[in-house]
Amino acid sequence: MFYVFDKIVxxxxxxxxxxxxxxxxxxxxxxxxxxxxxxxxxxxVLALVGPTVMITVTTLGLVGLAGKVSPWGMVSILAGVALIFLGVRKI
Incomplete structure (x- = not known):
């Protein structure tokens, strides 16, 4: 069985x-x-689910990493997520 100790995970x-x-x-x-x-x-309808889940899971991950990642690392992660959404945006 899985033993999960981290609430974020x-x-x-x-x-x-x-x-x-x-x-x-x-x-x-x-x-x-x-x-x-x-x-x-x-x-x-599913087109709404995917991005919402990605944003939610990424936010949870960032909350879990808040004290472990440098501010520059956090900015890099946020920029990467923003670039993903920019890349798939319809013109």
């Missing part, structure tokens, strides 16, 4: 498990409705 994993559950449920709904129109609508 447990929280990060819980958010990822929730995300996986939502993704799996969406896939099952797509198969249930068996129509491209419905699958497309479900997929559109």
């Amino acid at each position: 447990l929280s990060m994993a819980a958010v990822r498990f929730l995300s996986a559950t939502i993704e799996f449920s969406a896939a099952m709904l797509m198969l249930y409705f068996n129509r491209v129109e419905h699958a497309f609508k479900i997929n559109s």
Whole structure:
């Protein structure tokens, strides 16, 4: 069994498990409705889940690293996350 002592790690994993559950449920709904129109609508809703989960897990990680990473390292991490969102932004 897993022994998790760090609350931040447990929280990060819980958010990822929730995300996986939502993704799996969406896939099952797509198969249930068996129509491209419905699958497309479900997929559109999932487009909100991915970035929200990423931001939440990254924030939790930064909170956990707050005292362990130098200020320059923290700025670098935040800049990296900002660049990811800038790179996938639609023009």
